[in-house]
Amino acid sequence: MGDFIQALVAKYNYWIYITLMMIGLYAMIAKNNLIKKIVGMNIFQTAIILFYVSIGVKKGGTLPIIEHGHGAHSHVVHAVDYINPLPHVLMLTAIVVSVATLGVALALGIRIYNRYHTLEEDEILSQIREK
Amino acid sequence: MKITGLIIAVLTGALLIYATADFPAWGDPASPASTHVSPRYIEKTIEETAVPNMVTSVLADYRGYDTMFETTVIFSAGVACFLLLRIFRREEPEERLYRHVLTGVTIHVKKGGKLPPSDDFERIDTEWTPHDLIIKTMCRLLIPFIQLFALYVIAHGHHSPGGGFQGGVMLGASVIVLAMSQDLRTAVRRLREKVDALLCATGVFIYAGTGALCLLLGADFLNYRALAPLLNVDPIMARSHGIFIVEIGVGIAVMATMIWIYSNVSSSGKYDEGL
Amino acid sequence: METITSIKPLLAVLVSLLVTPILVSSRASNVREGWTFVAATAKFLIVLSMLPTILKGTEIVYTVVEFLPGAAIKFRVDALGMLFAIVSSSLWIVTSAYSIGYMRGLKEHSQTRYFCFFAFALSSTIGVAFSANLLTLYLFYEMLSLATYPLVTHHQDLEARSSGRKYLLYIMGTSIGLALPAMLICYNLAGTLEFSKQGFLAGTASKPLLGLLLFMLIFGFAKAAIMPLHAWLPAAMVAPTPVSALLHAVAVVKVGVFSVVRVLTGVFGTNLLLSLDFSPFIIFVASVTILVGSFIALTQDNLKRLLAFSTIAQLSYIVLGVGLLSPKGMIGGIVHIAMHAFGKITLFFCAGAIFVATGKKNISEMIGIGRRMPVTMAAFFIAALSITGVPPCGGFLSKWYLVLGSLEAHQIAILVVLLFSSLLNACYFMPIVYKAFFCRPEEAMFKNTVQEAPLFCVVPLVVTALISIILLFYPQPFFRLASMMVHSITGT
């Protein structure tokens, strides 16, 4: 039990992201409202972003910008002093992707709403069945 | 469906948590992620690209190819929203509403009727469209500062957090704020739909075109070193400048796309007064 | 055995395919049918031109494309294939003439489609005859199924649709469900699909697996109409008569039987079958089909259905002959391919001629028809004798050899089956002939105005009937080919 709690505490960042992600996933599967599903999707994507960003952390590292800027060629840069920039770069991309997906999803949602005047999936399906 | 969702979510979560057992401890500087590929970015960024902000150098140079597609993703989202929503031919409504800006009086104009030639009227779509002078004025005052700051963010991306995406979003936001505080028509009058769409394509084209230019100059795609003779600098600085050119492209594209998506989504493609 | 490489087999296959665009584009029906004749004659001549080479004991091979080692689209002309190719290509010429008479006589619709698919079917038949391995055989077998579907369902009415369904269900169901996996298992066992003199499966697998393979391959080629997979054949009789004649007396069913013979001789090989003692199984299945088929034929009133069941029974003679695994029996079986073809096609032609002239399909309505259509019914009589196996017709010879073969294999039961089924044949054919000629005039069901069918119909059936007789006296080419085949596989 002690080990378990230790593991839980030492890797709490992963637990948090997984919990968040599962909330998103659950919303996407279980929710009936199309917009709530989109919200779930965003939570899901954000959780992954959190996960990636947490990979980049280094204890004792600072943000990945070299302080002295130009003229610092003589200055020796140690990798341990700066956090890992790569996950941040990747997540910039992921953020953009999630924004783009959100845009398209909303556009689709609007089209559905204009046609059926509701965003509840079961109501839409029953309207389709009636036809 | 709820039970299924719960089961799936719990199972997936359990699998993911199970895997964390073999993960390195959080923030461990000796973890593979911190020791395998990334040290080069940190240690060589100045030497190889002359950009102190590693996120910028990785984003626009080491992994610049990703970023090009990232911009393309945004661009395709813009085109997608346009394709899905935009309605061109609309029936002219029976009567149009115009509001006299200074007095707040609403005039109904029947189909075929004309309005006295005056700049004091604005077109509105519903009677209850609010008329809020304070918000309008405040936003109008704020917008220049937002835009100025956005330009700074783009330009200073080499040395501080920032870059094309962040700056582009701010630029876009400035126009969106205008559209929200006034109405969409006002914003579109400032930045025509066609111009916006062309800017959108141009922005990404600048990025991909820079890459292709390197190709034409005999180097690999997106290898900015090839630009050195054109820019009249040494290859390392050429990389730095190349990054800057590309960031400008990203900024334009992101700005234009944000506005494009907003206008289409907020007005359901009708390009009327919007929200 | 010597082999030479020549493109002739491919040409023989393709010549009728190449002519289809011309058939489609030709506007005048005379032009279209002229080209059909050209193609048929060309095909026959190409096949015939290979005959001397084959008779010399040389084989002709041609590889089109190789997919895998041992599995290619490859042609090999040997004695057995040659025999089958000669029969089917020569009968195509006759049938083409007959088709013209029949189709024009009945003013059928979509004649262009009819002639095209006929040509296509013939290509596939020759392809099967000349195929060098199981894969090529399977390929052309499937092509034939597809090419004959529009022919079988030519009338495009409800009856044609249900028959077409049955046809495809049986033919494609078995070929995909049984033959295809069996072929793949064979390939995985032996690493090749090339037919060889002693089969390629020897020593590759245990007896139960080989037994299963034999079962799958014999029933997989359901065109052979071995019971219980025979039901498609009577159903397919909704087709126009020339189709029934060529395809269901010659091409389709013979392709089925030919495939079974190839499987028995080229895939398993006689030695393997003997050593594993599979012969009784084949003989049993074939005998049952012969007897049951003949009995059912006795009960039929529709002439074409009667002929169909007669075909089912006769096909199993061929399987039986080869299944006996004795040299004489095999020769008898293989020659029966030719003898039965000429006899049965005549019978179908006669049925068609009667239909064209009178519109009647049922035997009970044909009393006294011999007086009105004496030539047709005389030909019918000759062909019936040939099928029954009575001189002066070619059918006698093949049955004689089958009887000899059963004695050679010490299968007295088979002898009884053969003789009894001949009796049955006589029982269902002779009453028709008797009623046609010898009933009293007042019983006749036809007006005096009924005449012989058009010349295009009559001449072909006379020709095939005459050939049936001639084959008794000059069976040499076919016997020569059959015995070459048998010698090459048994080594005697």
Place this chain on the structure above:
Amino acid sequence: MSQHYPTLLVTVPLLAAFIISAAGWINKRLCFPFAVATLTVAAYSCVGLLFRVLHEGVVHYRLGGWPPPWGIAYYVDQLNGLVLSVISVSALINLIASKRSIEREFPEKIGPFYTLYVLFVTGMLGITVTGDAFNLYVLLEIGSLTGYALIAMGDKDRAPLASLNYLYMGTIGACFYLLGVGYLYIVTGSLNMVDIASILPGLYQSKAVMTAFIICMVGMWIKMAFFPLHGWLPNAYTFAPSASSSLIAPLMTKVMIYVMIRFILTVFTPKFAFSTLAVSDSVVWLAVIAIVMGAIFALAQRDLKKMLTYIIVAEVGYMVGGAWLGNRAGMTGAILHIVNDALMTLCAFLVVGNIVYKVKGYSFEDLKGLFSKMPFTMGAFVIGALSIIGVPPTCGFFSKWYLISGAIQASHYGFVVALLFSSLVNVVLFFRIIEIGYYEPFGDHHGHDHHPEPMAEAPLSMLVPLFIVAAGLVLVGLYTGDIVNHIIQFVIPKGLL
């Protein structure tokens, strides 16, 4: 220029997409020639690249001049080359074939439609050519986003919802993949496929690697509509406009299968996938269920397009099952089937496109008497049908041949039975269509005096591409031996027997 083929085939369509987008605002008539020119260049580069790979072996390309694993690199081997050629050629053919229907369906939005079309192709090509796991994700999203939009433009009532459901599922799939890549990154520190592959052998027992593999696979399965994760596919492809469905249906699932095979063969080795992780048997059984269920659902449909979508579900089962049989023949069959199925699906959906163009419907009711109305289209349909059934000499037969051989060698008879079952069901499915087109409406009596409907064939610009594809089905079938001997056999590692 030939050393730049790997990047040209992606960047030329990319650049052109922006030009087409701009042209859409200036002069709509320019869009189509631009798109054709671009995809021609892309197809030329792809085929050129394939030949270069065949002559020289694996082609490397460093983007931005950075050496891997720091920069993004392309590794093009025979597998990429083959799939790339198929993608670009079929996209080009479909582009030409669907010109008329696009012009009729979206007269005002030609520009954005072609932009997204070309971007979709860019995405597919990029996924296939890239050697970087994260780059693959970005391109996957390009392909998906454009795909959602292209699909949603179809049936006004149903398409947006179908597309939105696809978007949910697609996003989950892509996110799972991204998460898998993240798990790999955290234990290896690299994103480059070859680099990851070189680090992984020491980590095969790691729970993180196993989980990464599983979630990557699940993500891909969602994207490729592997049963039971196929829910989004039938509606999305059915209600899409003809031009989109004949673009997306042949490519999307096939590209994801390529990605799966790439991950099994290159990133994780076959040893890990088939031996260390003892799931291959279960996956093949899942594939068996996929095939059987796909076939059964297809039987239940009353319209042509939806029937075809369920056939795709079954075909995905073929390829997943073949790849997971864990032997050479099965893998060969799966790779070969990527090519064949892309062509087959393209052929079938082009036929649907032609029918929709002329008859304005695709339910079985609309197909009556089509053989006399559109004989050439239906002729091509028959060839496509034969290929899907697996009748020689069409290509479908040969991939089925390898798949069944693989199953026999692996003694997985359930898979053999499933394949044969689906072939038989396909016979029923397609001959049902052929019957409807051939017989109905019935003649007055017994077929005589039968007056066929007057011919109303699709325009030549739709027929010629269709014929090319139909001929391709037979040609690819005839050259199967060459494709296997000169291309596919180099892809499969020597260790895999």
